[in-house]
Amino acid sequence: MSRSFVARATKRRFSLSIYISLLLVAVAIIPLLVTIVGIEIFLRPSLVSQISADMERDAQTHVQLIDTYLAERLNDVETLSESDSIKNMLAGDRNSKDAASNTLFTSLHRDIADYISLSLLDFNNNVILSYPTAPTLHGSYLILPGMTQKIKATQKVIVSDVFFDPLANNPSVDLYARVVDKTLQPVGIIRASLSLHRLWQPVDATPQQEGANSYAFVLDQHGVRIAYTNPDHSGFKHPQYLFTSIVQPPLDFQQRIKNENLYGNNTNAVKSFPDEKLTSIQNDAQAPLIFSFNPIDQNQTFEAARYTSTVVPWTYYVLKPLSTVTGLADQQLLGIFIVVTIMLMLALVIGLQVGGRITSPITRSVTSLRKNSMSLKTLADEEQVVATEQSWMVEASQVALQSIRYYTNAASVAAQRLTGLSTELARRPNNFQDFRLNQSLKEIAEAAKYVDLAVKHQESANEKLAAALRVTTRAMEQLTSGAKSTDEAAAQLEIIVRQLTEVVGTQGRDFSSDAQPVDRQSGFIDHMQKE
Numbered sequence: 001m002s003r004s005f006v007a008r009a010t011k012r013r014f015s016l017s018i019y020i021s022l023l024l025v026a027v028a029i030i031p032l033l034v035t036i037v038g039i040e041i042f043l044r045p046s047l048v049s050q051i052s053a054d055m056e057r058d059a060q061t062h063v064q065l066i067d068t069y070l071a072e073r074l075n076d077v078e079t080l081s082e083s084d085s086i087k088n089m090l091a092g093d094r095n096s097k098d099a100a101s102n103t104l105f106t107s108l109h110r111d112i113a114d115y116i117s118l119s120l121l122d123f124n125n126n127v128i129l130s131y132p133t134a135p136t137l138h139g140s141y142l143i144l145p146g147m148t149q150k151i152k153a154t155q156k157v158i159v160s161d162v163f164f165d166p167l168a169n170n171p172s173v174d175l176y177a178r179v180v181d182k183t184l185q186p187v188g189i190i191r192a193s194l195s196l197h198r199l200w201q202p203v204d205a206t207p208q209q210e211g212a213n214s215y216a217f218v219l220d221q222h223g224v225r226i227a228y229t230n231p232d233h234s235g236f237k238h239p240q241y242l243f244t245s246i247v248q249p250p251l252d253f254q255q256r257i258k259n260e261n262l263y264g265n266n267t268n269a270v271k272s273f274p275d276e277k278l279t280s281i282q283n284d285a286q287a288p289l290i291f292s293f294n295p296i297d298q299n300q301t302f303e304a305a306r307y308t309s310t311v312v313p314w315t316y317y318v319l320k321p322l323s324t325v326t327g328l329a330d331q332q333l334l335g336i337f338i339v340v341t342i343m344l345m346l347a348l349v350i351g352l353q354v355g356g357r358i359t360s361p362i363t364r365s366v367t368s369l370r371k372n373s374m375s376l377k378t379l380a381d382e383e384q385v386v387a388t389e390q391s392w393m394v395e396a397s398q399v400a401l402q403s404i405r406y407y408t409n410a411a412s413v414a415a416q417r418l419t420g421l422s423t424e425l426a427r428r429p430n431n432f433q434d435f436r437l438n439q440s441l442k443e444i445a446e447a448a449k450y451v452d453l454a455v456k457h458q459e460s461a462n463e464k465l466a467a468a469l470r471v472t473t474r475a476m477e478q479l480t481s482g483a484k485s486t487d488e489a490a491a492q493l494e495i496i497v498r499q500l501t502e503v504v505g506t507q508g509r510d511f512s513s514d515a516q517p518v519d520r521q522s523g524f525i526d527h528m529q530k531e
Contacts, residue, residue: 024351055305062202067311074157081177090188104131116193164264171196203227214320221313245272376490383483390476412455418448
């Protein structure tokens, strides 16, 4: 059997406290992860849709306000066309001039900020009356070619294409309405020049309303951007894409642009920046009102919402970076991630503390059990040594007992021989006359009796010694069995210690220095050799 003992527990990467911490982390994180997944799958798309719908509502609101404003101006022009003083003036009644001027004055002051001029024209493009200033020529025309017959043929107010005066920094349209006499014969035309600053204002305010990097623009029926968010609030500079086309205009319309100086073409020629995706959406009445695309003037994906006016053939577009649209959902996700991180740290700290408190008694018990195991192992070794020594003593005693029995038997034989000789000599007294010799024979016989008696006593002592050796042998066997049992108990205890060590995750240490070899054989052998 080994005389030394080394205890080593299996090394584990994590202790029980770490596992408890991880369990607490899992308990804290799993519901949050489920929440995050739910937000990502269900809430985030809903938030994105809601934000996109808000953009659409904003575009719709702006268009409705513009429609309301334009409808009021169209109604102003229509009311003017039905005024008796205007009819009389265009019919040639010079006495109606003052009344007609008052009518124009009254109409102008309904929107003095945006009306540029109100004019009465005949069908030969002659100005009959104008307030407050003379009408501006568009190219070389007061009324665009082909527009006169169109005006005569309809009772509705007609809206022209967009003009731009770079000196006054003023976009505008002309509103045309025919004037008929009492016999319903056309006698002239009313032209109202209307500024479009009311259109530009909500477009320029888009970044403040929708967020940074958001912008808006308005496309007319020709695909020209007649309004575009201007980052320069002073108005001295205009966006690069203002009055540019999303598609190459037809040749006849290009000629019209030049002839009529549409979009301020004489100062800055209208350029084309083709955008196929936007063009396809603009020309498709069934296209979605909310969509994503990459504008040619941007380097990222935008979420766009559009809404078309019911008064004029213009479409209002609001664009917001997709990252901004998803920003709210991302912020919520970020907030949850922060909460998850905090919960993770708290769970780790609490887990380590709780795990430490749970494993500390177990660790102390493991240490105590390990010490007890070492003590049992040492005791088993000592008992084994004692049993070995007892075995040697029994063997030596048995050898000595055999020698004693041999010499006792020899002494018994000699005593019997002496007794026989003395008896034989005593029976033949004639052979020995000397008194002293007879006396000696008597003494020999007495000595032989004494030796025989001593031998009997020695034999009795030998039997007692043999009995004692038998008892000692049984005790030695029991001691050996006890040493084996103690060794087995120590081994079982060590297995328990290792299992507990694996549970708590404590790395085992070398106990070979604690368990010293117990070897007393050499000293005992030397003693026996000396004996």
